[in-house]
Amino acid sequence: MFLQHLTPRLIVATAVTVALAAASAANNNFDVKPFKIDLTTEFSRLKSLVNLTRLPVKALYPGVGPEKGVELDFLSELRTEWLTTFDWGAQQAELNNFKHFTAVIEGLTVHFVHERSDEADAIPVMLLHGWPGSFHEFLPVIEPLTQSAVSATGKNVSFSVVVPSLPGFAFSPAPPAVNWTVDNTARIFNTLMTEVLGYSTYAVHGTDWGSAVAYSLYGSFNTTVRAAHFTFLPFFPPSAxxxxxxxxxxxxLQKVTEQRVSEFNAIGNGYLIEQSTKPNDIGLALYDSPVGQLAWIAGNIKLWSDPRSGTPPSVLTNTAILTSVSLYFLTDSFLSSVWIYAQNPTALTSVYTKAPTDAPLLFSQYEYNVGLWPKEYVAKVGNLVSYNVHDFGGHFPGLDNPSALTKDIRGIGLYFKA
Known part of the structure; x- marks a missing residue:
């Protein structure tokens, strides 16, 4: 089992932190444990495999752009950095600057980061990632969100932040059933927030697959989820x-996004078809190939991001990409992560329905995202109270424009009522 393979990699801390002790006393029933990441040995093996991997000396058809897949020059550059300048030890230390925990919910071990604000009236918020992301993509916004900031109305706003790994991603092992859906994930994440951590009400943010989980929470757990912020929706974007x-x-700005969506629909969804229909083919083919996973993931990250990625305010550098792919390989989660597509063939729908809740919904559109939802469409699915359009950022705003994402999530504070 994945968990059995992974457990030796986790160094269990000697005591539960004060923050965890302050949560619900019932959390002992969920075998809550803090841990630190130690994948140093595994990274040495990754590096050896990368060193043995041979790439073509030159592109088969020079001049072919990223619309045909990852470009050889970009992949070669990343491979060289992985072998030379990339410092996994430094990246691992940065990951361990945050408080990590695991909890066993319905028999499934769930990994999550939990950072509490010092403010007594802080709003609990859960941040949900997608593919090919992980908890890593939200690290730049966690500390700013926990700090008190003045809102547009002059009110001080801060958050206690929870960032779980979706089942099958990073340190959360694969779900127990082949038919595990985003609704199942929503259920156990609501348990995480309410029973494990003791929050009676909370807010959610979702992007990519995380938006499907967040939307399920928003509609199905409407007494506990009292606000939601999205940068993506589990509804097919409307056509031009x-x-x-x-x-x-x-x-x-929206016209730029509309063009991006048209291009994605034309040439960008090959991975989607493969992972939805043949997850084992791609998952097993690349299972023990770090460069293969790098090609599959990095090409999509680059294609879905702002073309200016890596320049401020973006922190989506080559180092960030290599850290993300390293997490996939080192935790053996590439195979289990792609299964989310096959397990949820109807998660995205073209039929817009309104969630049965009065909780406020906030939405942020980034210029270079691969989905466009005009305000009129977002209003169809929830109690829309805020709609922002940003001229910088793409599909991974936590890395592509963390300052804007932080500001927009803080907007929850204007509407949240426990």
Whole structure:
């Protein structure tokens, strides 16, 4: 089992932290344990495999762009950095600066980061990632969110932040059933927030697959989830024809996003078909190939991000990409992560329905994301109270524009009522 293979890699701390002790006393029933990451030995093996991997000396067809897949020059550059300048020890230490825990919920071990604010009135918020992301993509926003900041109305706002790993991602092992859905994940994450950590009400943020889990929480657990913020929705974006037919006028920034969506629909969803129909093929083919996983993941990260990634305010550098892919390989989670597509074939729907809740919904559109939802469409699915459009960022705003994402999540404080 994945968990049995992973457990020796976790160095269990000697005592539960004060923050965890302050949570619900019932959490002892969930075998809550803090841990630190120690994947140093595994990284040595990764590096040996990378060193043995041979890439073509030159591109088969020079000049072919990223629309045909990861570019050889980019992949070669990343491989060289992995072998030379990339410092896993430094990245691991940075990951361990945060408080990590595991809890056993319905027999499934769930990994999560939990950082409490010092403010007594801090809002609990859960941040949910997707593929090919992980808890790592939210690290730049955790500390700023825990700190008190003045909102647009002059109110001080802060958050206690929980960032779980989706089942099958990083340190959360694969779910127990082949038919495990995002609704199942929503259920255990609500248990995490309410019974394990003792929060009676909380807010959620979701992107990519995390948006599907967050939306399930938003509608199905409407007494505990009292606000939601999204940068992606589990509804197919409307086509350009649909937008025009509904007499919706797009801003210049939204027109850029609309073009991105058209390009993605034309040439960007090959991975989606593969992972939805043949997860074992790609998962097993690349299982023990770090460069193979790098090619599969890094090409998509680059294609879905702002073309200016790596320049401020973006922190989506080559180092960030290598850290993300290292986590996939070192935790043996590449195979289990791609299964989320096959397990949820109907998670995205073209039928817009409104969630049965009055909780406020906030939405942020980033210029270079691969999905566009005009305000009129977002309003169909929830109690929309805020809609922001940003001129920098793509599909991974926690890395691509962390300052904007932090500000938008803080907007929850204007509407949250426990």
């Amino acid at each position: 024809q649909d937008i025009a037919a509904n007499n919706i006028t797009l801003s210049d």
